[in-house]
Amino acid sequence: MDAMTSKIRRLARRLGPAGLSGIVLLAATLVFLLAGVLPLRGEIDSLRMELAERPLQPLPVVPILPPDQILAKELALFQARFPTVDELSDGLDALFILARDNGLELNKGEYALVEKTAGALRRFEVTLPVTGTYSQIHGLILEVLEKLPSTALADIALERGKVGEGQAAVILRFVFFVRKRA
Numbered sequence: 001m002d003a004m005t006s007k008i009r010r011l012a013r014r015l016g017p018a019g020l021s022g023i024v025l026l027a028a029t030l031v032f033l034l035a036g037v038l039p040l041r042g043e044i045d046s047l048r049m050e051l052a053e054r055p056l057q058p059l060p061v062v063p064i065l066p067p068d069q070i071l072a073k074e075l076a077l078f079q080a081r082f083p084t085v086d087e088l089s090d091g092l093d094a095l096f097i098l099a100r101d102n103g104l105e106l107n108k109g110e111y112a113l114v115e116k117t118a119g120a121l122r123r124f125e126v127t128l129p130v131t132g133t134y135s136q137i138h139g140l141i142l143e144v145l146e147k148l149p150s151t152a153l154a155d156i157a158l159e160r161g162k163v164g165e166g167q168a169a170v171i172l173r174f175v176f177f178v179r180k181r182a
Contacts, residue, residue, distance in 0.1 A: 079120045082150045082179045088124055091148055091176050095126065098147065102140045104132040115180070124176040125154065131169050141172070150177045 012020060065073070083091060099106050107129040114123040130137060144151055155173035 079179060082121060082177050085122065085178050085180075088176060088178055091151065092126070094148060095128075095144060095151075095174065098143045099128070099130060099140055102132070102136045102143070104130045104136050104140055106130055120180055121177050122180055124178055125173060126176065127171060127173045129169065129171050131167055133166055134168055137168065137170050137172075144174065148176075151175065152177070 015023070096106065109129065110125075110127040112125045114125060130140070132140075141153055141156075145153060152175045153172065154175045155171075157171040159169040159171075
């Protein structure tokens with residue numbers, strides 16, 4: 001046994017730390033190969049046989065459109081989200097119901113349909129003078145923007161009376177965006 005031990009020590013001195021590290025790595029690789037990779041060969045072979053037995057199905061053909069057609073299609077989908085002029089009365093009714101539900105007093109409003117020659121949308125501007133507390137007005141604005149997604153708040157004009165009143169006279173200008181054609 002001493003002869004074997006002395007041979008191993010001489011070999012270790014001749015190899016040095018780098019050589020010993022190489023032998024350890026080689027042994028670790030061999031263990032990994034025997035314990036990890038070779039047991040998976042059977043599973044790989046069974047998966048290959050299963051794949052070979054399946055009939056080949058052609059991949060679906062996806063039409064490739066030129067960029068200008070893609071943009072035109074996306075623009076048409078975007079514009080289709082907006083209501084038509086015929087549906088504008090529903091949006092106005094919803095606006096008045098939301099104002100009433102928030103306890104606001106509506107005064108006489110102004111309405112204007114603004115149409116530009118370019119573009120597919122019209123702007124229907126509604127100017128509403130309202131009277132109420134700041135929290136009521138704030139609640140109305142948030143609800144309108146949430147429940148009427150094609151509506152934008154264009155302007156707010158505040159007119160506050162006395163400090164102790166707690167009421168504010170506010171002019172709100174909403175813009176309803178509607179499609180020109182159905």
